[in-house]
Amino acid sequence: MDSPVLELLLNGDWGPWTPVRDRLQKWRMYPELVRTLRELNRDELFRSPVHGEGHIERVILLGALCAMERDLPDDDVRLLLIACSYHDTGRLSDWLDDAHGRRSAYKLERITGLTGDDLAMLMAAVEAHSRRDADMDGILAGYAPKDPERCRELARLLKDADGLDRVRLSDLDVSYLRTPEAAELAEFSRWLFDAYNGELRKRGETPPSKPDYFDRELVTRVRDRVHAALQEGQGIMETVAGCLTQLFACQPPEAMLSHPCGVAWREKACGAWEGAVCFVRDYVLQKNGDPDGPTAKFRAKFLDQYRSDRCEDLRTFGFREDDPVWVCAPYILDVILFTYYFLTRDVTFDEPDGP
Numbered sequence: 001m002d003s004p005v006l007e008l009l010l011n012g013d014w015g016p017w018t019p020v021r022d023r024l025q026k027w028r029m030y031p032e033l034v035r036t037l038r039e040l041n042r043d044e045l046f047r048s049p050v051h052g053e054g055h056i057e058r059v060i061l062l063g064a065l066c067a068m069e070r071d072l073p074d075d076d077v078r079l080l081l082i083a084c085s086y087h088d089t090g091r092l093s094d095w096l097d098d099a100h101g102r103r104s105a106y107k108l109e110r111i112t113g114l115t116g117d118d119l120a121m122l123m124a125a126v127e128a129h130s131r132r133d134a135d136m137d138g139i140l141a142g143y144a145p146k147d148p149e150r151c152r153e154l155a156r157l158l159k160d161a162d163g164l165d166r167v168r169l170s171d172l173d174v175s176y177l178r179t180p181e182a183a184e185l186a187e188f189s190r191w192l193f194d195a196y197n198g199e200l201r202k203r204g205e206t207p208p209s210k211p212d213y214f215d216r217e218l219v220t221r222v223r224d225r226v227h228a229a230l231q232e233g234q235g236i237m238e239t240v241a242g243c244l245t246q247l248f249a250c251q252p253p254e255a256m257l258s259h260p261c262g263v264a265w266r267e268k269a270c271g272a273w274e275g276a277v278c279f280v281r282d283y284v285l286q287k288n289g290d291p292d293g294p295t296a297k298f299r300a301k302f303l304d305q306y307r308s309d310r311c312e313d314l315r316t317f318g319f320r321e322d323d324p325v326w327v328c329a330p331y332i333l334d335v336i337l338f339t340y341y342f343l344t345r346d347v348t349f350d351e352p353d354g355p
């Protein structure tokens with residue numbers, strides 16, 4: 001079975017939470033929950049240990065429980081389950097990025113095939129999920145849903161279901177939740193996170209390690225450098241290569257600007273990709289390694305993570321020639337960290353010969 005949460009629902013040991021599962025299984029919308037998990041379009045989800053499949057599966061279940069406890073009408077349950085499924089598809093990074101809800105919203109028509117008022121409600125809720133509560137009403141009004149109260153309920157429940165899974169970051173503050181039904185689920189969401197990881201272990205998979213990935217000091221340092229570089233008017237390629245040069249305290253990739261570093265430059269390739277791959281190649285050369293293997297591995301990993309190396313695919317708002325570079329700032333930060341982790345973990349260098 002592809003879905004660990006579905007496995008938990010069907011065959012898991014819920015311990016003290018068994019009555020919750022029993023009620024869920026008797027709920028009239030239980031088949032819809034099962035269908036959502038089974039038919040979840042996993043290819044569309046952001047790939048990440050923090051905002052990837054595990055987070056999405058748990059948010060779907062938490063959303064279903066909130067909906068059941070609030071006795072949401074059937075049509076709204078369906079919309080909520082879809083919102084939970086695809087609310088983070090517009091993420092470009094795991095770091096703070098309050099525009100990702102909007103990017104996700106713009107993908108919903110293609111992913112779900114919905115139209116009309118259903119689509120408007122869904123887009124409104126998804127866009128609002130990554131913004132402050134104070135901005136919610138204005139964002140929802142922008143989509144002109146037929147029933148603003150219904151839309152507001154949807155948006156609030158999405159935020160609460162998403163918020164409950166903050167347990168994965170050890171960062172759930174119940175006072176931020178909007179509904180009493182969600183607040184009641186705080187303990188359950190802790191159990192769910194552990195049970196989910198237990199399910200992964202049973203499959204021989206290692207649950208994602210959060211502290212390892214979230215090195216706050218590193219992220220802040222790189223983010224500040226990215227912003228400074230962009231403000232100075234540096235291009236994306238120089239920004240990426242420059243930040244990596246600093247992180248590794250090495251020589252800048254000289255070859256970068258004249259393009260002779262063996263990379264096949266392509267029309268409309270993303271500058272962050274170009275800067276990163278150029279750096280990888282140059283760094284391996286500086287370490288006296290053969291760059292072909294690591295460069296090919298980096299390319300495969302990059303495409304697996306971002307699914308493309310072209311500007312127009314990576315900017316999910318659509319690509320315009322006159323976009324300012326800061327549109328890509330969260331993505332640039334992510335590519336730098338991605339490359340940093342690649343070079344520190346996935347590539348091994350022979351120790352230099354002794355004197």
Ligand SMILES: [Fe+2]
Nearest residue numbers: 087088129130
């Ligand atoms: Fe999100």
Ligand SMILES: [Fe+2]
Nearest residue numbers: 051087088162
């Ligand atoms: Fe989320």
